[in-house]
Amino acid sequence: MSLLSTHGLTAFYGDAQALFGIDFELGAGELVAIIGANGAGKSTFMKSVTGLVRAAREQVRFDGQPIGGLPPGEIVKRGIALVPEGRRLFPSLSVEENLLMGGFAGRPGPWNLQRLFKLFPILEQKRALPGTSLSGGQQQMVAIGRALMSNPTLLLCDELSLGLAPIVIKEIYDAMPAICAEGMTVVIVEQDVSTAMRVAQRIYCFQEGRVSLQGASDQLTRDEISAAYFGV
Amino acid sequence: MGNVQVIRSNPASRPALAAAALLVLIAATLPFWAPEGSGSSWMRDFVEIACYFIFAMMWNLLAGYGGMVSIGQQAFFGFGGYLMLVLANFGGVNPFLAVPLGAIAAAAIAVPVSYIAFRLQGGYFAIGTWVIAEVFRLSFANLSAVGGGSGTSLTALRGIDKATRENTTYWLALACVVAAIALVYLFLRSKRGLALLAIRDNETAAESQGIDVRSMKLAVYVVAAFGAGLAGALYFLGNLRISPDAAFSVNWTAFAIFMVVIGGIGRIEGPIVGALIFFLLNKLFADYGTWYLLGLGLLAIVVTIFFKQGLWGWAQSRWGWSLFPTQRTLKP
Amino acid sequence: MFETALQVLLQGLLLGGLYCLFALGQSLMFGVMRLTNTAQGDFIVLGAFAAIAGLSALGALGLPDALLPWLAGLLLLPLAFGFGYALQRWVLNGTLGKDPLPSLVVTFGLAIVIQNLLLELFSADPRSIETAGLNTRSLALPSGFAVGVLPLLILGLAVAATAALQWLFNRTQLGRAFRAVSDDKEIAELMGLNSNRVYALATAIAFVLIALAGVLQGMRTTVSPSDGPLLLLFAFEAVIIGGMGSFWGTLLGAMLLGVTQQIGFRIDPGWGIWVGHIVFLLVLVLRPQGLFPKTRG
Numbered sequence: 077m078s079l080l081s082t083h084g085l086t087a088f089y090g091d092a093q094a095l096f097g098i099d100f101e102l103g104a105g106e107l108v109a110i111i112g113a114n115g116a117g118k119s120t121f122m123k124s125v126t127g128l129v130r131a132a133r134e135q136v137r138f139d140g141q142p143i144g145g146l147p148p149g150e151i152v153k154r155g156i157a158l159v160p161e162g163r164r165l166f167p168s169l170s171v172e173e174n175l176l177m178g179g180f181a182g183r184p185g186p187w188n189l190q191r192l193f194k195l196f197p198i199l200e201q202k203r204a205l206p207g208t209s210l211s212g213g214q215q216q217m218v219a220i221g222r223a224l225m226s227n228p229t230l231l232l233c234d235e236l237s238l239g240l241a242p243i244v245i246k247e248i249y250d251a252m253p254a255i256c257a258e259g260m261t262v263v264i265v266e267q268d269v270s271t272a273m274r275v276a277q278r279i280y281c282f283q284e285g286r287v288s289l290q291g292a293s294d295q296l297t298r299d300e301i302s303a304a305y306f307g308v
Numbered sequence: 309m310g311n312v313q314v315i316r317s318n319p320a321s322r323p324a325l326a327a328a329a330l331l332v333l334i335a336a337t338l339p340f341w342a343p344e345g346s347g348s349s350w351m352r353d354f355v356e357i358a359c360y361f362i363f364a365m366m367w368n369l370l371a372g373y374g375g376m377v378s379i380g381q382q383a384f385f386g387f388g389g390y391l392m393l394v395l396a397n398f399g400g401v402n403p404f405l406a407v408p409l410g411a412i413a414a415a416a417i418a419v420p421v422s423y424i425a426f427r428l429q430g431g432y433f434a435i436g437t438w439v440i441a442e443v444f445r446l447s448f449a450n451l452s453a454v455g456g457g458s459g460t461s462l463t464a465l466r467g468i469d470k471a472t473r474e475n476t477t478y479w480l481a482l483a484c485v486v487a488a489i490a491l492v493y494l495f496l497r498s499k500r501g502l503a504l505l506a507i508r509d510n511e512t513a514a515e516s517q518g519i520d521v522r523s524m525k526l527a528v529y530v531v532a533a534f535g536a537g538l539a540g541a542l543y544f545l546g547n548l549r550i551s552p553d554a555a556f557s558v559n560w561t562a563f564a565i566f567m568v569v570i571g572g573i574g575r576i577e578g579p580i581v582g583a584l585i586f587f588l589l590n591k592l593f594a595d596y597g598t599w600y601l602l603g604l605g606l607l608a609i610v611v612t613i614f615f616k617q618g619l620w621g622w623a624q625s626r627w628g629w630s631l632f633p634t635q636r637t638l639k640p
Numbered sequence: 641m642f643e644t645a646l647q648v649l650l651q652g653l654l655l656g657g658l659y660c661l662f663a664l665g666q667s668l669m670f671g672v673m674r675l676t677n678t679a680q681g682d683f684i685v686l687g688a689f690a691a692i693a694g695l696s697a698l699g700a701l702g703l704p705d706a707l708l709p710w711l712a713g714l715l716l717l718p719l720a721f722g723f724g725y726a727l728q729r730w731v732l733n734g735t736l737g738k739d740p741l742p743s744l745v746v747t748f749g750l751a752i753v754i755q756n757l758l759l760e761l762f763s764a765d766p767r768s769i770e771t772a773g774l775n776t777r778s779l780a781l782p783s784g785f786a787v788g789v790l791p792l793l794i795l796g797l798a799v800a801a802t803a804a805l806q807w808l809f810n811r812t813q814l815g816r817a818f819r820a821v822s823d824d825k826e827i828a829e830l831m832g833l834n835s836n837r838v839y840a841l842a843t844a845i846a847f848v849l850i851a852l853a854g855v856l857q858g859m860r861t862t863v864s865p866s867d868g869p870l871l872l873l874f875a876f877e878a879v880i881i882g883g884m885g886s887f888w889g890t891l892l893g894a895m896l897l898g899v900t901q902q903i904g905f906r907i908d909p910g911w912g913i914w915v916g917h918i919v920f921l922l923v924l925v926l927r928p929q930g931l932f933p934k935t936r937g
Contacts, residue, residue, distance in 0.1 A: 128826060148830045164827045168819040177820050181832030226831065377741050424921055427928040430740040431676025435876045436924065439917055442873065446914040558869060562752060569745050598756040605752035612745045613734050
């Protein structure tokens, strides 16, 4: 049974339509990547799943329940957490306080401050500093940690590699196995195709608000992906 | 896409404009055919409502179009009034001429005031302007030359007979109303007006298009001050007496806010509709004193929460009414 | 000469304590939800009159006179909490957004409603809260100085309130929630926060401070229904002079305002408040971020 599925998911920003009927399937424990050019609708998809953009009730199902249209607070209580695009740490809060905010919903689970500090040791050093005074890569770690603190069963990562140097990107994705160790289901949105191919088991390619390609990452060819990515 | 026309008027506006012109003409002849006693009081009523209306219209320009919500426009209202009185009493200027001069003085002082006021934004800008108005009030209250805290009278009009004075004040008020509406309407229809709307919608985007936001805001602020000063000078011309508490009372802004919010902010018809409603409510309920004011406050709250576009704006969205079209539609 | 200066300074600092209490609620509401409460002063006056009304009700209980005002004040606080919560939840939350106008108009409307309601219920006569002589008692200090007991108490409460508020913001989960929701409402909601409830709690706390300020103002001096606007301006000036984003800054700003007003009063009774306004405008021109700012953007 799939953990997350969408059926004909549509999304609008005012009168402008951004998603034109996305069908998406995700099983528990999988790591799936969504790739696509800018404006393809990847972030909109994430926002629709997490309630930041309104979706129709039946269009999104999580763990067998329809969750479309629920407010973000409800969705996080059910076990979906988002690492938002651009990190969006709280500038008035320290690193530790940002992490603690992640646990606001109070879901029980294995993730806590100690465990996060083991995963990203640098954060323990900088715990009292304002979140936004850290480097891009470190801020990304805080953002991931913040999402993990809500003990989700599904983790959504929106453009983790944005604005980061390759070596930092690698460092962050090296933490993935530890995150997935207890059966965490992960969806990553990535513009960096090679990282997506390396890390994920399955790929969805979005193009202008539609799914243009999907398949196992070890079976898709470069040409297929290029065609789907650019809509050629 | 072939040649595209830009249309500015809509079907309802032409006949409405003609009707308005006719109305103004009829109103101008009022002193000649109105009955003795009530004609006099109608004219006084009109002058008073004209002042409320002009002040509200200018507040609407500042807040609805300029995006600057001020609770301190009474500073310019009172300043215009006092300068008119000073020019007439001490400068030997014809009081009727002193009215537009008072307005110009208000516009002039708005420039240094803006230097201070523009340091703040949003809600704090609003209260900051109130503080500035209070400084004006306290300053004038301590000037013995103009009667200090208890104020003084407009002695320059003493020589003129009552009928002439009332008629001329009335005509001046009529002229000011027409001028104020025309000024705002033409300003908003111009390229400047379009720039103003662009700033209102998104300041950073407007700036990136090459619009000098700062000087546009200053321009609006000065125009609004001119209008407020005009209303003030006219009011105290009609009132014959001025005092700091009356001149710089925050109630002026309260009434303006009421009129504009009820009528619909950011629309030219808004203050007109609001002023008419306000005038009616005044006539009917002003005798109830505190309960009347309480009712006005409640009404403003209810309209703001439930009729975000004001009553006229609601009518506009529901039935497409528009008397003063400033929007341009593309006709292919 | 030096003694007069010191006396003026002392009076100013003590007055600042009261102004701080006027301002804390405003600072809190603006800090958490960018809402400018133009009825702040009128709510303070409402608080004072509520206490006065409560006093006459409690008077029937036959308790010692000196205790009554404090009891009335104490009972008022939870009522104010509930009132503030309800007001925010069901009236003010609907006015929040990018446009400052709706919240301004609604709070302005509330100010007018309160002023006229109080006028109807209590008439325009100034009233005060009897404190069985506490407002005339003074404490003797070295070198022949004396300070009023009540003003000193007010300053103490102001300092305590400021410290409590700062502690709340820095050390509690609610404080974190306040800061988070004011930073980024969308992401805060993503963490499970209910912004409507958080805003309502902020206003509830602000109203406790407002009620406290009202009661103390009524004890210290007289109150009348039209006093509101002036108190609002004092609160606002204290916040701006001190700098936004810091409660200790508000306290210091309030004290500075108090001192400048006292200096003005000494020069000429008609110029006291005017001097305060001018200093405020000077700070605005010379150092618009305030003297002790701590805000981020």
